[in-house]
Amino acid sequence: MHKNGRTKYNKQGIRGDIVTTTPPYFDSTNLARLLADMNERGGFPIAVLTDRQGLPIAFAAGPDHDPETQSAVVAMIQKTASQVRHQLGMAQTDEISLFDKEGRRLVCRPFSANGYDLLLAVLVKDRNQTYRRLTNQAVSTIQRQWKL
Secondary structure, three states: OOOOOOOOOOOOOEEOOEEOOOOOOOOHHHHHHHHHHHHHHHOOOEEEEEEOOOOEEEEEEOOOOOHHHHHHHHHHHHHHHHHHHHHHOOOOOOOEEEEOOOOOEEEEEEEEEOOEEEEEEEEEOOOOOOOHHHHHHHHHHHHHHOOO
């Protein structure tokens, strides 16, 4: 924190160990930068932020990962989870994870920001790899800064 009581940001909008964008707005470039930083820190090959229909808002991906395909998969997962949740009378979903035989995990984190339903999807390379702290930080940052 700066001596005047305001948060001090560097040129990339990074504050301490938490990634955040420089106020007052949060556009797709800043979102992509946030996701790229999260991917780098977590070793994630791809992260996509989508709306409730699965349309990509921002993404950060390595050259061998297609964000459009991941967004489509995420939309199907979200729709299926919503149907299951309603049929079983469950509360709002906190996280949806899919594992493959190689131990990779697709993590989908639904959340709301400024009245909009969003979903953060991250591909985690290893079953034992941590991801929750970084995705929590990204979700919190998006919620704090989201303005349309």
